[in-house]
Amino acid sequence: MAEKISEASFNATEKQSFVESDDSSNSDKKSDPNLVRNICILAHVDHGKTTLADHLIASYGGGVLHPKQAGKLRFMDYLDEEQRRAITMKSSSIALQFKSYFINLIDSPGHMDFCSEVSTAARLSDGALVLVDAVEGVHIQTHAVLRQAWIEKLTPCLVLNKVDRLICELRLSPMEAYNRLLRIIHEVNGIVSAFQSEKYLSDVDSMLSVVASGDAGEENYEFIDNEEEDTFQPQKGNVIFACALDGWGFGVYDFAEFYASKLGASSAALQKALWGPHYFNAKTKMIVGKKGISSAAKARPMFVQFILEPLWQVYRSTLESDGDRGVLEKVIKSFNLSIPSRELQNKDPKAVLQAVMSRWLPLSDTILSMVVKCMPDPVAAQSFRISRLLPKRDTFENADSSDVLTEAELVRKSVEACDSSPTAPCVAFVSKMFAVPIKMLPRGEILNNSVDENDSGECFLAFARIFSGVLFAGQRVFVLSALYDPLKEESKQKHVQEADLQSLYLMMGQGLKPVASAKAGNIVAIRGLSQHILKSATLSSTIHSWPFSSMVFQVAPTLKVAIEPSDPADMGALMKGLRLLNRADPFVEVTVSARGEHVLAAAGEVHLERCVKDLKERFAKVSLEVSPPLVSYKETIEGEMTNTLENLKLFSGSSDYVEKTTPNGRCAVRVQVMRLPTPLTKLLDESSELLGDIIGGKSKQVLKSLETLRGSIVQDENPIEALKKRMMDAIDNDLSSGISEMERDRIEKYRTLWRTLLKRIWALGPRQVGPNILFTPGREKSIEGSVLIKGFPYVSDRLGFCDVGESNGTTGESSPIADEMLLREAESLESSVLSGFQLATSAGPLCDEPMWGLAFVVEAFISPIDRQSNEDNISIQQAEQYGMFTGQVMTAVKEACRAAVLQRKPRLVEALYFCELNTPTEYLGSMYAVLARRRARVIKEEMQEGSPLFTVNAYVPVTESFGFADELRRWTSGASSALLVLSHWEPLLEDPFFVPKTEEEIEEHGDGSSVPQNTARKLINAVRRRKGLPVEEKVVQHATKQRTLARKV
């Protein structure tokens, strides 16, 4: 099939904004950006995106796809793997010519594993067609794609697809179908309005804070306009009801036009009345509300009466064996359709249906008319997308930088205006790199042999959109990475490269058509950047420009496997293959683990499988061994809500600590540990990037712009203050959920305690930003004759928890015998304590996995060097010990922290997937059996109204998720589907060291010799074995007992 498409003719007729390579005489042809639209199709998996794309291509793709094949070929799924699995795995673009309009259409995948491709598609588009299956309704990925469209500031339109299923599968009456469609639209609007109110609330918040501080500027009011109006309204023309399979679709508008003359009403009035609770009074020939109609019980809204009923009639009369063909004739006549009688006589009722429907309500025309009408052209779109694409940066102007800033501002202005004049700065954004086999390139280029690099037969192209100026083949541009800062000299070395663009192509699915140049507002593929761009980048004709903000990805690659060649001699080929794969797939991550394994991280099983296949067949071309998935765990201690207060009491001033002493006896380390409130742990985990920036000392201004770049919806607040507030809230949350009303005063006490604790945060770990806290020691205790390493609440200081001056107070008081030198030594050893803490939190005692949600207080006391030895000795001893001593303190701190964890009931923490399952009722039993085997926890189950499907939400441990989807499919004969998204971390309640002791326990579990180990212990042992750590396993404990047991069986 691949061959067929590549050979297809490219007479997508006149290209408005391109200059074709072989026709340079056209180069001065004026193009009109008003006639361009860049759109993508987004939806949950299987809701019909590629099928819809097929119809658009068949009608307006310039003949690359025959209309007979539309909906069957799935033209945009040109990879073999996509055809085999029948899902889309990448986003790809095709150019369509609709009337005088030039439309770039990007089809995107709906499967969770490929959600990164949705981000790359959304970035290059201005409008999004959001599809929803009328039977399945809103799903998890529907939420995700709506959010993506919102973040990237796309203009969305809604397509309710598969309306035929309401007629043929669910056999709903037109009225029931109407209610269902109404509900879906309502739900989708609800989602979008939640995004809007998120933004709205933050706007109000930031405005109030300005008002409070007394300098409310005029401009602060402008963004307060809470749009109450629904985003998607059929009467506004941005909702289409469709059946991509049979090739039809309509908007309320299409019918309003038709009925206007029949009913003698204006089409504008009808357009409003054809959706919602509007009724037609046949006697008075008036459009009325529910009250105005005499027999209100039987009345149907006009949408049902005038639109759905004729539709239902056509379906029923053609498809049902006893269908009345006379009804069909009547509809054909009343809607003035001309259908060749040959087609009406076809024996296949489906063919008759398609012949009628595709003429009556042609899908492509309906969709593209809506696109042209409701979606902005690049000029309009870029003027409001600019704040997302190139957010305004707060910079401090000085004499050196003013030239740079002026030019950067000029670039921003011309992106905002989508300036396509040849003199405008040229700016493009590459959202991904993709590989095509070299043989797919247009003929001439292969002969020229200008094709770059590798012998793998693959060529890398950039998927890009031009935002300003004109790009032409042969042009030299700057490639700016996301970290580039035009104001920093050193940034020019690290984050900028220069590259020559070898060729530009117009994309037709898999086919490529070379063009000599392309103007602002267009989407192209570019060859010649493979050496310069790994995944995404900004191209610019001037070095004095900011890079575009980074794209937001919904999830991170979490499924990791180790890969090695079957034959060690192929190592070189594998490494090269991994490098190519890393480049070709925007979402894969290739790393080398601490133990030297090559680790591949993918988004999920389907994605992983495709990566491995690509490696084997395209990029490395050697046989490979793939390890079982490497699941990561975390370690923590017991400490649930019930004993929050106990937990804290123990921490502040009890004598329950673990003590270790350095081998030279000069330093005694006492460590206490407690469990952090879970909300706080989660917050620290989530905010690691922001925390990293704060701790790293970025200024408020920079932080603000960084947050904006990361795509946080809430843009207008001070990120440090926001984080501080969220930390306090997290602690309060924990309180309100854990302690009853009775204990008011204790709550107050707890809060005060926390407030003082928050002023003592010395460090976070592991790697400076993890979910574990090191507090500075409390002041009171000391060991006679020694000095305490005090530390400094560095993180609290950064976060602004400490009041000025307060934190410095500690240095003043020291024990009288401590001499100056000892104090200085104590100070210099602070970094050893920190390193010890970092090491301990990066590898816990259970199986060397990072710690999670723990707080430590480390008190390290150093005592003076023994004064007995003579003076000379001391200096030698000191010099020699000094280096070693720091190491000793570090090790002692690390060991003490680990020991403290072991002592306080350690627990294993595992990652959980949120899982959405859909199952027909008859398979519920099998589905629950599969869930139970996978240690899943069901959180919600509900019948989907008006459909035979059950939707179940559950948490499934990542460890248990491999092969889950396959097993589910097998057990339910393919009727159930499951989608997994990484959700959160959660401690296993089981004690890994549990040994039954009391009589009851022994009765329940046996005495530990004959029962299998508990899950936690099994998981720990598996990890330890993988890491080559010693595993304690009692092989046979009571041989006799086992024999008797065996005999019984």
Ligand SMILES: Nc1nc2c(ncn2[C@@H]2O[C@H](COP(=O)(O)OP(=O)(O)OP(=O)(O)O)[C@@H](O)[C@H]2O)c(=O)[nH]1
């Ligand atoms: N009954 C019915 N089936 C449809 C309709 N549109 C698409 N389908 C079927 O739904 C299935 C999925 O269609 P695709 O177009 O591949 O869906 P997709 O959204 O591109 O899926 P992904 O790209 O994998 O996310 C196919 O079997 C189609 O034939 C429709 O309007 N009615």
Ligand SMILES: [Mg+2]
């Ligand atoms: Mg698809």
